[in-house]
Amino acid sequence: xxxxxxxxxxxxxxxxxxxxxxxxxxxxxxxxxxxxxxxxxxxxxxxxxxxxxxxxxxxxxxxxxxxxxxxxxxxxxxxxxxxxxxxxxxxxxxxxxxxxxxxxxx
Numbered sequence: 421x422x423x424x425x426x427x428x429x430x431x432x433x434x435x436x437x438x439x440x441x442x443x444x445x446x447x448x449x450x451x452x453x454x455x456x457x458x459x460x461x462x463x464x465x466x467x468x469x470x471x472x473x474x475x476x477x478x479x480x481x482x483x484x485x486x487x488x489x490x491x492x493x494x495x496x497x498x499x500x501x502x503x504x505x506x507x508x509x510x511x512x513x514x515x516x517x518x519x520x521x522x523x524x525x526x
Contacts, residue, residue: 426449
């Protein structure tokens with residue numbers, strides 16, 4: 421089996437879109453070739469990782485905004501709602517604007 425066909429079948433497998441004929445074709449190739457079984461194992465691990473990451477992102481997006489209490493070392497302008505995507509990074513507070521900083525920074 422050509423590599424391109426094998427990759428196509430793997431992608432159909434991961435997307436749960438294999439027909440019975442394609443499933444039999446993939447199964448026969450996996451029984452013949454141990455290296456391709458390893459590739460399938462890697463695809464499955466990658467898929468599980470992506471699914472876990474997606475679930476974490478969805479939980480994070482659905483979570484209510486968090487609030488800071490008084491923190492030592494933070495300017496009063498930095499207390500309050502966490503900005504989920506500012507220059508401080510996801511889940512970090514927005515940095516206080518610096519005097520004379522460019523408008524895109526603010």
